[in-house]
Amino acid sequence: MLKNYFKIAFRTLVRNKGYAFINILGLAIGITGATLLLTYVQDENSFDRFHSKSxxxxxxxxxxxxxxxxxxxxxxxxxxxxxxxxxxxxxxxxxxxxxxxxxxxxxxxxxxxxxxxxxxxxxxxxxxxxxxxxxxxxxxxxxxxxxxxxxxxxxxxxxxxxxxxxxxxxxxxxxxxxxxxxxxxxxxxxxxxxxxxxxxxxxxxxxxxxxxxxxxxxxxxxxxxxxxxxxxxxxxxxxxxxxxxxxxxxxxxxxxxxxxxxxxxHFGSKSIEKGLEASKGDKSYIIIFRFIAIFLLLIASVNYMNLATSKAVFRAKEIGIRKVVGAAKKQLIAQFLVESILIALLALLISIEMMDITMPFFNQLTGKEFEFSWATLGDYLPMLMTISVLIGLVSGIYPSFFILRYMPVEALKGENKGDSFSLRKALVIFQFIISIVLIITTLVVQNQMSFIQDKDLGFNDENLLVIDISGGEVREKFKIMRSEFSRIPGVQSVGGSTRVPSEWKTIFEVQASFIDNKGSVGDSSTVYYMGFDYGMKETFGFRVKEGTYFSGNDQADSLKVLINEEAVKAFGLTNPVGTMINLKDRGVRVPVQVIGVLENFNFKSIHNKVEPIIIGAWNNPSGLVDYFTLKVTGNLANVIEKATLIHEKFDKETAIEYHLLENQRAAFYKKESQANAIFKLGAGLSVFVACLGLFGLTSFSVQKRIKEIGIRKVLGASHWSLFYMLSTSFIRQVMLAFLIASPIAYILMNNWLQKFAYRIDVGLGVFLTAGLAAIIVALITVSYRSVIAANSNPVKALKSE
Structure with missing residues (x-):
């Protein structure tokens, strides 16, 4: 019996190649996308569980x-x-x-x-x-x-x-x-x-x-x-x-x-400093990726259900004859479930090839090292098989019961009652709700990432080559090395510091007590602290709002400091220049004088608000100078080569360590960049699969109304009016989906943006762009079949059975 089911199912697919192609391709894309995303989710959730005592x-x-x-x-x-x-x-x-x-x-x-x-x-x-x-x-x-x-x-x-x-x-x-x-x-x-x-x-x-x-x-x-x-x-x-x-x-x-x-x-270290974890996972992305995977499968399944129920109109006589000759209800259900599972299994074969092709790209996207080959296929097969069979069953259950609602007499007469057209509309709307939510999500994430890249950080971060100081011998010859670095062709300026803005290491902290004009010492507070030399101002382009910067005289600068605007606000200073501060670090109390106020600059990632910071001279007692920063205007490779020679001249023990500061800043937002790429991928696949289904539905709609179209043409209907008649219903469904999707996407994205101290506003333009994009894509999808129908010969249409 099972062999017969598969034989009939295969013949049905061969007879309806377009129907089979759309379903198989849609399901294959859904299975591939979902498997890739769930593999990522599974890997993230498996962190550190391979240890036997985990x-x-x-x-x-x-x-x-x-x-x-x-x-x-x-x-x-x-x-x-x-x-x-x-x-x-x-x-x-x-x-x-x-x-x-x-x-x-x-x-x-x-x-x-x-x-x-x-x-x-x-x-x-x-x-x-x-x-x-x-x-x-x-x-x-x-x-x-x-x-x-x-x-x-x-x-x-x-x-x-x-x-x-x-x-x-x-x-x-x-x-x-x-x-x-x-x-x-x-x-x-x-x-x-x-x-x-x-x-x-x-x-x-x-x-x-x-x-x-x-x-x-x-x-x-x-x-x-x-x-x-x-x-x-x-x-x-x-x-x-x-x-x-x-x-x-x-x-x-x-x-x-x-x-x-x-x-x-892996997921619980967001607030933990100085941990050894190589990366910190974000549980919210795992939830989102899991939902995108489910959405892809739902959209592909909805496509099948929509197309299968639409196809039922043309299979009504087949069902009627089967019922008349004694086919039991469970046999008919089994037949249609076998057909849907067969489509899912064919989609599985295609998705295996798709996985092989897309895995390198997916690894590049996520920073993972997943391997997909014949040797590792067994690792992925359980997930692929489970998804395929599940999607086959889910996709086939409703159409099988829907088709069985046809009464034999009505089916043999070719009558069509209750074809559940309203449900198909609801399913199309559901598909586009998901797609539009993903489009809006992608646009918001993209805009936020662009905002991060373009935001004024309060300093210049481009073309800055940071060289780590590793040995005490180098620190002793710091000024000589700085002078030699500055003479390298293509180096505009050189700065030295204990830490650099956009720091990936722990930033020093000190206890600071501000002393008022009467000599009273205020409460002690923990404040971030960095040491800069004279060249840091030009190298980073820091802006002095009040007072002056360091003079370059090491002895005169050693007991002078600058503070940022946030420190002025936090400590309630009305005339900050000239204020005395008691700094306490490692049990040593040092009185210093404020000589200037720097405009706020982001010395950490923009996940964090700018906090109060004190800037001391490079030879301060609260931290050893640890970096040279070279502002490069010439050939970078040549500068690195010359800098390496200088380093080797003065440091006989350690290898040179360097990086570009803008690359370090990019590392702060690696997770967001990966999420942005995955959102784009998920949104693109969702829209494509939804449009495949829309194309199929348009085709069936044209096929079902072929005589009506012929009569309208004979009576003088224009091409535009026929196109409008066939496409307007789908466009209304997409517009309704947009109205439902917009508040959902707004809530999701507003919550996501809360993790950034500096963020964009979710403006109306994002929603209008997403809605317009969805409508245009839908119009392009339905226009092909609509235009062909509008240009068809009415005589052939009226002769069709």
């Missing part, structure tokens, strides 16, 4: 209580892990990850490298986490001093091959180290990303060992494996009590510990 691993989160509120940090004292392992039975194992600087410098065969993708960890790291080793014993590889584990990717980068166990590298601050193991490249769905693991067992370094026992040194990130069924609240109370006793009252009053489950880190 359900019992937690990360320490440090809460800092201060006058302005609370802040959360993903760092803690290295001594915490050892203490809890030794004294709390709830802790089965623990590991602490550390870094000595953002980049670590090392040398291989006389060639210098700088690496930021590294951790200093003990052998407990590979006990807690299940990162696989290709070479080496996971218990032993990091158990000895001066041991290094490289990933396969890093080994190939340094040596051109991966079998390098036993080779040596010379690491700054550590010395000569032996490669003891090769690890698989870190999975993309791990919040910890590394290319190098370095044993922390080098106790001969005087500064290292005391740090590992100091309760006031917050230089590590600890992860704990808890015993099964551990109550996290009770455990947290125990830790705070124990740590409070060890830290002493002074630290205990301002710091508390909490613990974050491993699988929550």
């Amino acid at each position: 359900d019992r691993i937690v990360r320490t989160v440090l809460t800092y209580h201060h006058l302005d509120g609370e802040r959360f940090y993903g760092e803690n004292q290295p001594v915490l892990a050892k203490t809890l392992v030794d004294e709390l039975p709830e802790v089965e194992d623990a590991t602490t990850l550390q870094k000595i600087g953002n980049f670590i410098d090392f040398e291989v065969d006389g060639v210098r490298f700088a690496e930021d993708n590294y951790f200093m960890v003990g052998s407990d790291f590979l006990r807690v986490f299940d990162f696989n080793l290709l070479q080496g014993n996971k218990i032993q590889v990091l158990s000895k001093p001066n041991s290094v584990v490289l990933t396969e990717r890093m080994a190939n980068r340094l040596f051109g091959r991966s079998d390098v166990v036993g080779q040596t590298v010379t690491i700054a601050y550590v010395g000569e180290c032996t490669i003891t193991g090769i690890a698989e490249n870190t999975p993309m769905n791990s919040h910890l990303q590394f290319d190098m693991l370095i044993s922390p067992l080098f106790g001969d370094q005087e500064w290292w060992e005391p740090d590992q026992k100091d309760w006031s040194s917050f230089s590590g990130a600890s992860y704990f494996v808890l015993a099964p069924n551990t109550d996290l609240n009770s455990f947290t109370e125990k830790v705070n009590k124990l740590a409070g006793e060890r830290m002493g009252k002074k630290l205990d009053d301002v710091y508390d510990y909490s613990f974050q489950p491993l699988h929550n880190i």
Whole structure:
């Protein structure tokens, strides 16, 4: 019986090639788009779950209580892990990850490298986490001093091959180290990303060992494996009590510990500073992408339902005959379900090829590394099959029941009662509601991203080459190097600073107390702090609103500061120039004088509002100068080449580290850029699939009214009037969809924009553009069939049966 169902279904599709093509193509696009999006969603939701103990691993989160509120940090004292392992039975194992600087410098065969993708960890790291080793014993590889584990990717980068166990590298601050193991490249769905693991067992370094026992040194990130069924609240109370006793009252009053489950880190780290997560996920995008996938499938399914119910008019006699000769209701339902499933399976075959073609593009779009090939097809097949069968069943259920409503006598007479035309209208409207919502969403996201790119940041960020200062030797010769950088052809100016605007590292903070004219000291507040040299003003184009900038005289500038407009407002200063401030940093109190007010500038991403900041001189006591910034007007490659030679002349230990500031700013908005691209893709596919269905419905409408069109032409109807008659109904449906979609899209986008401190307004123009685009696309879609019908020979139409 099943074989017969498939045979009849196949013959039906062959006889109705246009109908089959539209349905199969629409479903294939829907299945492909949905599978790609759901693969992305699945990958994001799988972060850190590949570890066998993932359900019992937690990360320490440090809460800092201060006058302005609370802040959360993903760092803690290295001594915490050892203490809890030794004294709390709830802790089965623990590991602490550390870094000595953002980049670590090392040398291989006389060639210098700088690496930021590294951790200093003990052998407990590979006990807690299940990162696989290709070479080496996971218990032993990091158990000895001066041991290094490289990933396969890093080994190939340094040596051109991966079998390098036993080779040596010379690491700054550590010395000569032996490669003891090769690890698989870190999975993309791990919040910890590394290319190098370095044993922390080098106790001969005087500064290292005391740090590992100091309760006031917050230089590590600890992860704990808890015993099964551990109550996290009770455990947290125990830790705070124990740590409070060890830290002493002074630290205990301002710091508390909490613990974050491993699988929550990717999506739950938005407010956590100084964490080790390589990227921070956004749950809202996952929800949106999941809905786009569902929408694509719904639109494709609605197409099938619309076309199938429209086609029912021409299959009424077939159904009538089947009923007369004794076909049971369930047999007829099975026949139509088999037909819809067959279409879905044919669409599946096409979608497999589409996946193969589009996966590289999708990887580029999302920054992922999904692989789609015959070797990995088995990983995707369950999802593809599930979606295909589900979409086949959903698409086929309503049409099968709708067609069975025809009474045999009416069907054989060719009568058509209750063809559910109103439902088909509702389904078309539903399709275009989704499509228009996605169009509006895409336009708003695009406008916001353009706003980010074009917003006046209060400084120039174009053509700025930032060079990191890594060694103390360079700082001692800072002014000489700055002078040599400034003489490079194509360098307009050079600035030096402790941090740079659009900073990706932690910005220094100090305690500031403003002193009024009577000498009274105000309340102390935590304020951001950067140190600039004289050249920063020209290099970045900062604008001085009141007073003056630094003079360039190091001694005279050392006790002078500038503040931004936000600081003036926050501290209620009426005459800020000349105001005295007490700065307290690391227990040292320094009185400084305000000599000028800078116009507000975005020193962090524009997700955040501009906050108060104090700008001190480059040789201030509150932070070491850490960057040169070169304003480049000539050939960038030539400037980098000359700058590298200067760096190597003065820094014999470390490799040059540089980047363009505008590229760093772009990294702040990577998630939004990816979401924007995916919105565009989803909107484009949704509109295309919806238009496929609209084209099919127009074709059936023309076929159904072919005699009417012929009679109208004979009676003198113009081409325009016939086109208007055939298209006006669909245009009204699209316009109604626009009216329903607009408030939905407004609410969604208004909520999304709340995450930006500086944002666009969702204006009327976006909605009019989206509505006009939908109407134009619909008109183009229906016009082809309408024009052909309007130009057809009326004699042939009147002869048709």
